[in-house]
Amino acid sequence: MTKTVIVLGAGSGFGLAITRAFSEAGHHPVLVARNAQNLQTMTEQLHTEGLAADWIAADATDPQQTAHLFMQVTRQFGHPQTLVYNVANTALDGPLTTPTSEISQRFDTNVLGAITTSRQFLELAPTDTPRNILFTGGGAAHHPDKTTTTLSLTKAALRSYVLSLAAEMAGTNTYVGLLTIQGISGTSEAMLPANVxxxxxxxxxxxSTTEIFYPGTTANSPSEFEQLRKLTADPVKRHDFLASHPSAAAFLQNHPEFLESSGPSR
Incomplete structure (x- = not known):
């Protein structure tokens, strides 16, 4: 029987790569995000590669939309075996600048959405049915930085919840995993989306393992952000590095304040 995988946060980077990897492994992935046009385009791309996939548009932070999503998936494909929560607002900010209303919105996306959808997923099938819930974490949870304040605190909160959920589900047929991704997309061979x-x-x-660190097997030191700072500290080397790492170039273009920072707060 085909094993259905729901990929929440199916963007064109890691989300699409995760979807492709599951499809190549014989699963039936369902891409989920808010933008229906993007989902359709990615699904058609996978079909041209001979890979099975479907899509459903839904906002991961809207409990009514996600409840409908799970009902629709169950109706069309049967009980899903795996949920991947890959939704995140990764905007950078400092500890004194971001309005608390914006912090609250990012918390809804990075943490509350994960809590709500994991509970809804667990209500779909009997507890003796093998199921998996995977959450995309990040090295920022372990390395607070003055340019990653809200990202760090929300990833730390997500990590806390996932570890608690894993303990709650211990001894059942539900596996809970936290994929702590310790790098920025495209900055190295290991961080190519297909490898991640x-x-x-x-x-x-x-x-088996609840928290899986990647790359490596333990929390990175220095963090991925400090690594990127070192790689781009020299303007000449920065030009060459960014020319060969377009994802890192896009990251820095979207976050110009990152290069203006002199390093982590002490």
Missing amino acids: AQIYVKAVKDR
């Missing part, structure tokens, strides 16, 4: 995506498929196959 394989960790999700392996986690579902192994169903």
Whole structure:
């Protein structure tokens, strides 16, 4: 029987790569995000590659939309086996600048959405049915930085919830995994989306470790942000590095304040 995987946060980067990896492994992924046109385009791209996939538009922070999503998936494909929560607002900010209303919105996206959808997912099938819930974490949870304040606090809160949920589900047929991704997309061979995506498929196959660090097996030191600072500190080397790493260039273009920072707060 085909195993259905719901990928919440199916964007064109890691989300699409995760979807492709599961499809290549014989699963039936369902891409989920807010933008229907983007979802349709990505699904058609996968179909041209001979890969199975479907899509449903839904906002992961809207409980009514996600409840309808789960009902629709169950009706069309049966009980899904795996939920991947890959939704995140990764905007950078400092500890004194972001309005608390914006922090609240990012918390809804990065944490409350994960809590709500995981509970809804668990209500779909009997507890003796093998299921998997994977959450995309980040190195920012372990390395607070003055340019990643809200990202760090929300990823830390997500990590806390996932570890608690894993303890709650211990001894059942539900595997809960936190994929702590310690890098910025495209900055190295390991951080190519296709390589990162394989960790999700392996986690579902192994169903053992709760927190999986990638790259590496423990929390990075220095953090991915400090690594990027070192790689771009020299203007000449920065030009060459960014020319060969377009994802990192896009990151810095979207976050110009990152290069203006002199380093982490002490």
